[in-house]
Amino acid sequence: MKKLGKWFKNTWAKFSNLLKNNRILKWIRKTWKRFLNWLRAKRDKTSVWYHNTRFGTWHKKHRRKISDGIVNGITYLFSSVGIVILLAILVFIFKNGFKTLSWDMLTGDYHAQMFNTSLTEDINFKKTGYTDPNIENTYFSTRWGVSFIDAENNEGRPVVEIAHIDKDSPLRHMVLYGTEDYIEVKVGYNVEKIMYSGVDLDPDDDHTILRKDGAEQAALQLDQALVIDDMVTSYSGGGIRGSIITTLYLIVLTLIIALPLGIGAAIYLSELAPQNRITGIIRSMIDMISGIPSIVFGFVGSAIFIPFMNGAIGSNGGSIASV
Amino acid sequence: MERLVSNEINTKKIANRSAIDKIAKWFFLCITLICASAIVIIVTFIVIRGISPFIKDYSVNGELYRVDLVTFLTGTTWFKRPNTYGIGFIIINTLYIVFLAILFAVPVAILTSLFISKIAPKRLGATLSYIIELLAAIPSIVYGVFGRGVITEFVKNISSFFGYQSAGGTSTLSTVLVLAIMILPTITMLSVTSINAVNKNIIHGSLALGASPTQTNFKVVLISAKSGIFSGIILGVGRALGEATAISMVIGNRGNGPTFNLFDTSRTLTSTMLMGLKETTGLDYDIRFSVGIVLIIIILVTNLILNFIKSRIGRVR
Numbered sequence: 001m002k003k004l005g006k007w008f009k010n011t012w013a014k015f016s017n018l019l020k021n022n023r024i025l026k027w028i029r030k031t032w033k034r035f036l037n038w039l040r041a042k043r044d045k046t047s048v049w050y051h052n053t054r055f056g057t058w059h060k061k062h063r064r065k066i067s068d069g070i071v072n073g074i075t076y077l078f079s080s081v082g083i084v085i086l087l088a089i090l091v092f093i094f095k096n097g098f099k100t101l102s103w104d105m106l107t108g109d110y111h112a113q114m115f116n117t118s119l120t121e122d123i124n125f126k127k128t129g130y131t132d133p134n135i136e137n138t139y140f141s142t143r144w145g146v147s148f149i150d151a152e153n154n155e156g157r158p159v160v161e162i163a164h165i166d167k168d169s170p171l172r173h174m175v176l177y178g179t180e181d182y183i184e185v186k187v188g189y190n191v192e193k194i195m196y197s198g199v200d201l202d203p204d205d206d207h208t209i210l211r212k213d214g215a216e217q218a219a220l221q222l223d224q225a226l227v228i229d230d231m232v233t234s235y236s237g238g239g240i241r242g243s244i245i246t247t248l249y250l251i252v253l254t255l256i257i258a259l260p261l262g263i264g265a266a267i268y269l270s271e272l273a274p275q276n277r278i279t280g281i282i283r284s285m286i287d288m289i290s291g292i293p294s295i296v297f298g299f300v301g302s303a304i305f306i307p308f309m310n311g312a313i314g315s316n317g318g319s320i321a322s323v
Numbered sequence: 324m325e326r327l328v329s330n331e332i333n334t335k336k337i338a339n340r341s342a343i344d345k346i347a348k349w350f351f352l353c354i355t356l357i358c359a360s361a362i363v364i365i366v367t368f369i370v371i372r373g374i375s376p377f378i379k380d381y382s383v384n385g386e387l388y389r390v391d392l393v394t395f396l397t398g399t400t401w402f403k404r405p406n407t408y409g410i411g412f413i414i415i416n417t418l419y420i421v422f423l424a425i426l427f428a429v430p431v432a433i434l435t436s437l438f439i440s441k442i443a444p445k446r447l448g449a450t451l452s453y454i455i456e457l458l459a460a461i462p463s464i465v466y467g468v469f470g471r472g473v474i475t476e477f478v479k480n481i482s483s484f485f486g487y488q489s490a491g492g493t494s495t496l497s498t499v500l501v502l503a504i505m506i507l508p509t510i511t512m513l514s515v516t517s518i519n520a521v522n523k524n525i526i527h528g529s530l531a532l533g534a535s536p537t538q539t540n541f542k543v544v545l546i547s548a549k550s551g552i553f554s555g556i557i558l559g560v561g562r563a564l565g566e567a568t569a570i571s572m573v574i575g576n577r578g579n580g581p582t583f584n585l586f587d588t589s590r591t592l593t594s595t596m597l598m599g600l601k602e603t604t605g606l607d608y609d610i611r612f613s614v615g616i617v618l619i620i621i622i623l624v625t626n627l628i629l630n631f632i633k634s635r636i637g638r639v640r
Contacts, residue, residue, distance in 0.1 A: 078435060079439070082435055083454055092469055092473050268355040272351055273355075282356070285362050286359055291622065293622070295593050295618075296618065
């Protein structure tokens with residue numbers, strides 16, 4: 001360390017000597033000084049004229065005040081930068097975040113529950129003309145007794161939501177694809193995809209309702225369907241309940257591990273340790289940890305802890321213990 | 324055995340106590356050693372994984388390759404198939420970006436700290452220092468989102484004003500602005516502490532000699548606090564060099580360089596490590612540990628140099 005400092009000092013001294021004794025540099029410095037002197041003389045001449053004007057006398061009288069005012073003004077301006085930045089960040093985050101912030105988002109799951117369903121075999125088509133409950137902004141399919149509404153999901157994307165289902169509607173007795181479990185399509189579910197078939201349908205059409213079609217199209221197309229071959233509905237999704245819980249869980253676990261270690265080391269270093277060289281080395285080692293960038297911690301963590309946890313508990317990939 | 328101490332004193336208890344003391348001392352020593360060994364473990368793992376691309380053969384598409392160290396340290400292209408990696412331009416870009424960020428942040432930080440501790444009325448100063456603390460507490464990912472949403476748009480507009488087509492605003496300038504915002508609170512908080520610690524006698528002496536308060540602030544207070552301000556700058560440089568998430572969101576990760584154009588995309592060491600990660604094995608993963616070694620070395624060297632400069636200019640005469 002000391003050697004390095006000495007080397008720096010020596011090199012700097014040599015370099016500055018070189019600069020001082022260079023003939024060309026000397027000449028440049030001399031000329032520059034001459035130029036400045038010439039400028040000063042000229043300014044003095046003009047300043048006599050300037051200070052005799054009305055503004056000039058005022059300026060001469062308040063010179064200190066004016067320059068102080070300018071400097072203070074710059075200080076005020078620069079220190080308002082912090083406020084502006086904080087305001088900009090808050091406005092940006094709240095403006096974009098409030099649109100999709102809702103209780104559903106805070107408590108919902110991140111992945112939507114998907115139901116891939118089809119019609120039951122023993123369905124009774126007794127009733128075909130259902131009555132429209134006439135809810136505002138909804139579009140009703142009289143053949144199936146279900147009304148759709150345009151809505152937004154937790155991520156702010158447009159979806160087709162089911163607003164009402166008649167109590168006799170066959171959609172209340174759908175069978176889950178690949179099983180024999182019955183499931184009831186409920187109000188509040190989102191339509192992801194409906195594939196249908198019927199008679200006199202346009203052969204060029206794909207006989208599919210997608211979420212991008214919108215509620216009106218969905219109701220119109222569903223009225224043409226005689227049989228629903230495949231109906232995919234989803235519920236909720238885009239929520240952050242899991243993320244919130246995991247974050248808190250992580251904080252608690254981290255504190256449980258880090259607090260005893262940190263406090264113990266602090267007690268030792270400040271109260272018990274003998275003041276010698278080894279203690280100094282340990283201290284500087286602990287100081288160095290705080291200087292390591294987080295990305296390096298990330299890489300070391302992935303190199304040490306993920307294989308370790310994989311071996312220890314047989315997980316594969318990252319796990320919460322390695323975090 | 325003859326007792327040498329009075330009967331009032333329970334020697335057994337004292338012996339017990341000192342035994343407990345000893346055990347506690349060893350216990351705390353163990354904890355301290357665990358803490359201190361973390362750095363050893365980190366450095367060891369980084370070095371082991373980081374050196375292996377240069378001394379071990381890796382199989383890429385069925386053939387064995389290793390990386391050339393000289394090309395790695397001086398290269399002007401990050402990745403060329405199958406085994407050419409170069410980070411020379413990335414080092415230059417990183418230092419350039421950090422230098423510009425410091426250039427933006429330092430005047431603002433110093434003037435803000437001067438305002439907080441000397442110029443502003445007490446309540447306004449307290450509010451402003453609270454705001455600065457809030458800025459320091461905002462996590463870096465939020466700065467990244469803010470940069471992506473606001474600063475890149477701003478930079479895009481500027482560059483189109485100059486008639487330059489930028490890559491959607493992801494550029495050196497956006498990175499510099501985000502970094503400057505992020506290191507502003509660090510420098511400001513340390514500067515406030517050091518300005519508050521300036522000896523009152525010096526200030527009173529200056530005022531008594533007839534200097535105006537503004538003159539005193541700029542010519543006496545700042546000069547006597549420069550050592551503390553400089554340690555703030557050192558911390559800021561450390562934070563700027565090590566920042567990864569926020570930078571990666573606005574930098575655009577250019578593949579070759581070096582670029583000094585403010586409106587062009589760029590690449591820093593940290594964004595190189597973070598972005599384009601695919602698998603956690605193989606050459607493309609291990610080379611990032613080598614980048615990590617270079618990053619740590621650069622941080623250490625800059626800290627050494629800055630500390631040296633600080634010890635030179637920090638002397639108050």
